[in-house]
Amino acid sequence: MWETKVKNPILRGFNPDPNILKVGDMYYIAVSSFEWLPGVRVYNSKDLVNWQYLTDILTHEVNLKGNPEGCSIWAPQLSYADGLFYCIYTDVKSTQRPFKDSHNYLITSSSITGPWSEPIYMNSSGFDPSLFHDKDGRKWFLNEIWDYRMTTGNKSAGIVMQEYDAQKESLVGQVYKIFDGTSLAKTEAPHIYRHGEYYYLITAEGGTGHDHSVTICRSKTITGPYDLDPNYPMLTASDQPQSPLQCSGHASLVQGPTGDWYIAYLCTRPLLGKAAILGRETAIQEVVWTEDGWLRLANGTTAPEKETIVKTLEPDQQKINTGFLDDFNESLLPEWNALRIMPDSSWCDLASRPGYLRLISGESPQSTFEHHLLAIRQKDFHFIVTTKMTFNPQTYNQMAGVLLFLNSRNYLYMYVTHDEELGKVLRISKSAGGIFTLSDVIVPIANEELCLKVEVDGAVAKFYYRRSDIENWKQLGEIQDVLFLAGGFTGNFVGLACHDMDRKAGCFAEFSYFEYQGLDQTL
Template sequence: MYKTKIKNPILRGFNPDPNILRVEDTYYLVVSSFEWLPGVRAYSSKDLVNWTHVTDILTHQVNLQGNPLNCSIWAPQLSYSNGKFYLIYTDVKSTARPFKDSHNYLITADEITGPWSEPIYLNSSGFDPSLFHDEDGRKWLLNEIWDYRMTTSNKSAGIVLQEYDEELKAVTGPVYKIFDGTELAKTEAPHIYRHQEYYYLITAEGGTGTGHTVTVCRSTSITGPYELDERPLLTASDKPDSPLQCSGHGSLVETPQGKWYMAYLCTRPLNGAAILGRETAIQEVVWEDGWLRLETGEDGPAVETYIETEEQITQQIKTAFHDDFSGKIKSEWNALRIMPDNSWCNIEENPGYLRLFSGESIQSSFDNHILAIRQKDFDFEAQTKVEFTPKTFNQMAGITLFLNTQNYMYCYITWDEKEGKVIRFILSIDGEYELSDVIIPITEQWVSLKVAVSGPVGKFYYREDDKHPWQQVGAPQDMSTLAGGFTGNFVGIGVHDMDRKAGCSADFDYFIYEGLDK
C-alpha cells in the first residue's frame, strides 16, 4: 500500500454538506444543491483521491419554483442496502422564524445514475435526515428536530430517531429523542454508524459558520441513551489561522482494508469572505479506546493529508470547463429552481449553438433563465459569444457572476432608445441594486463577453470582433459581495425579458471557464 499526499479541499467550489459512501470498490459523495437543479450532485472515486462528477440525482422529483432564498434541497444522505441505493433529502420551503417548513423524502434506485423512484414522504419535524440500515434488517430515520418554542434564533433541539417500515413506505412507531446536543447548540447532520459493540452518532454543532464542530456520541442500544465524547472530533473554531475554516458536517466511510476516513465541509476565506462557498475535504480517522480521533492526533482540519492507496497515484484537480454546444448540453450546467430542458435551453433549433429563451428577471425565484456552473477557483476567466437582437430595454442577455437573486453581477446586451443595441452592467448587493451609467453602443451581430476574476476583484469585458482586444465594461468589482449565504458563487449565461414571457431568445456559440489557481 502507498500513502498518497493530497491537498484539501477535494471538491472545490460550492459542494457543501458532503455525505460519503462505499459500495464494493467505488466511493460516492453527494452534496447539497439548495436552489440549483438538477439537484444533489454525486461524485464517484475508486481511490478517495480523484473524484468525478457522475450524475445529479434530483431531476423530476422536486418543484422548487418560488422557494425562498437559501431554502430547497438540504443535506442529502446516500446509503446502500441489499442491492439498492437510498437517497434521503430535505426540501425546505420556509425558514422564516419561528417556524421552519422542512419536508423529508426518500427515493431509491438500483444504480447511482438511476432511474430514481418517485419520492416517499417521511416527515417534516426537522431537516438533515439520514437512514441507518441495522444489522437485524431494521431501518431507522434520524433527523434534527426544530422546536419553535425555543427563545434562541436557532431552534435546533437535538436529534430524533424513528423506525422506517419499507413495506409501508412510512416511518412508524415511537419517536426517540436520542441527543439533546451540547452547549455548542445548533445540533444537526446526524449519522449513525455501527462499530464493534457500539452505535456511534455523528453530529454537526455550533452552526455552519466559524463555530462549526463535529461531535460524537455512542450507545450500546440504537435508541440510547448515548454517551457524549467530551472531545470534539473536528473543529476550526479555535484555529483562526487555519486555511480551512467552518469545518464540520462530517460523515464516515471504511475502506476494504479497514481504514476509516471522514468527509466534511470547509471554507477557504479570502480576506474574510468565502467566495467559493462551502467545499468538501477529507481526512483519515482512527479508533482509540472506543472513540474516533483524527489520525493526526489533533482536532483541526488539514490542508495537506494522506490517503492510503493500492498504487502510487497523483491527485488531479481539474476545474476547466468548455461547452461548444455541439451535442447535448454538458451535465455540469445548473439552473435556478428549474430544470435546464428544451423548453428554454435548446441546441436543436440552431445546431452547433445554444439557444436560450428568455425568462423572468434575473431576480425571479420562478422562471429565471440562467445556465451556470460553480466558481471553483479564486482566479479564473470565463467567456462566451452571443448573438442577440433586443427590441426593448426590458430584453437582456449576457454573462453573470451569481450568488443568488439578491447578490449578483450581470453584464448584458440590451436596447437603448438613443443608442440602439448596447452593453450595460447591473450590480445587486443584499437586494440593493446599482445600474451602471456606462452605456456601450455595439453594431456587430455577434458579441463576445468575458469575466476575469483575480481573488477579490472581478472585471467584465466585451469585444465585437475576435481580432480586436478586450475592452473593459465599467469599474472593477468587489467579489466579497458574492460571498455568504448557504451556496457558493456561480458563473454563467442568461436571457431575460420583462415585457413578455419567452418574448426573445439569444444564441450562444460556446462557453469557456479556465481556472488559474496555482
C-alpha cells in the same frame, strides 16, 4: 500500501454537507444543492484521492419554484442495502423564524445514476435526515428536530429517530429522542454507524459558520441512551483562526481502500480572510479508533488539515481540473445547473440552431420562479469565462449575457440590451445586498455577434468584449470588490442568462460556446 498527499478541499466550489458512501470498490460523495437543479450532486472516486463529477440524482420534476433563498434541497444522505441505493433529502420551503417548513423524502434506485423512484414522503419535524440499515434488517430514520418554542435564534432541539417500514413505505412506531445536543448547540446532520459493539452517532454542532464542529456519541443499543465523547468536539476550526480551512463540520465516515478510516466534512476558504466566495466545500481527513473505542483525527488534534495523507493500494497523485467547455453540440453538458427549474429544452434550446444554445427569456434576475440562468459553480479564486453570443433586443427590458450570481440580491451582470437613443448596447449592472446600481458605461454594438469575457482574480472582477474573434479585447468595466458575492448557504455561480420583463418568452439569445478556465496557481 502507498501514501498520497492530498490537498483540501477535494471538491472545490459550492459542494456543502458531504455524505460519503462506499459500495463495492467505488466511493461516492453526495452534496447539498439548495435551489439549484438538477439536485443532489454526486461525485465518485476509486481511491479517495481523485474525484469526478458523476451524476445528479434529482432529475425528475421537483417543485422548487418560489422557494426562498437558502431553502430547497438540504443535506442529502446516501446509503446502500438490499441491492438498492437509498437517497434521503430535505426540501425546505421556509426558514423564517420561529417555524421551519422542512419536508423529508426517500427515493431508491438499483444504480447510482438512476432511474430513481418517485419520492416517498417521510416527515417534516426537522431537516438533515439519514437512514441507517441495521444488521437485523431494520431501518432507522433520523433527523434533527426543530422546536419553535425555544427562545434562541436557532431552534434545533436535538436528534430523533424512528423505524422505517420499507414494505409500508412509511415511518412506524415510537419516535425516540436519542441526543439533546451539547453546549455547542445547533445540533444537526445525524449519521449512525455500527463499529464493534457500539452504535456511533455523528452530528454537526455549533452552526454552519465559525463555530461549526463535529460531535460523537455512542450506545450499545440503537435507541440509546447515547454517551457523549468526553473530549468533544472531534473536529472544529473554531479555535484555529489561522487555519486556511474554516467552518469545519458536518462529517460522515467511511473505510478507506487499505482498511483505514476517513471522514468527509464541510469547510470554507475565506477570500482575504473575510468571505467564502466559493461557498462551502468538501474536505477529507483520516481518523482512528482509540483503544477505548472513540473516534479521533489521525493527526492527534481537532483541527482540519489543508494537506492530508490518504493511504491507497496503488501509487497515485492528486489531480484537480476545474476547467469547463461546452460548445453546445447535440446536448448540454450535465454539469450545468438552473435556479429552481430544470434546464430543459423548453428554454435551453439546442435544436433551433445547431451548434448554438438558444436561451429563451425568463423573468428578471430577482425572480424565484422563472429565472432563465444556466450556470456552473465558481471553483477558483482566479478564473476567466468567455462566450460568443448573438442577441437582438428591442427594448431596455430585454437583456442577455454573462451573469455572476450568488442570489437574487447579490449578482454582477454584463449584458446586451436596447437603448432608445443608441440601439443595441452593452452594459454592466450590479446588485449588492439588494441595492441595484447600473454602470454609466454604455457601449453601442452594431454588429450581430459579440464576444464577452469576465476575469475574476480574488476580489476584483474585470469585464471585456470584442466584436470578432480576431479583435483585441476591450475593457468594459471593473469592480474592485466582489465579496458581496459571498455569504449564505451557497457559493457563487457564473453562467449565461436571458431576461425579458415585457413579455414571457418574449426574446431569445444564442451562444456558440461557454468556457470556464480555472487559474488558481496552487491546488
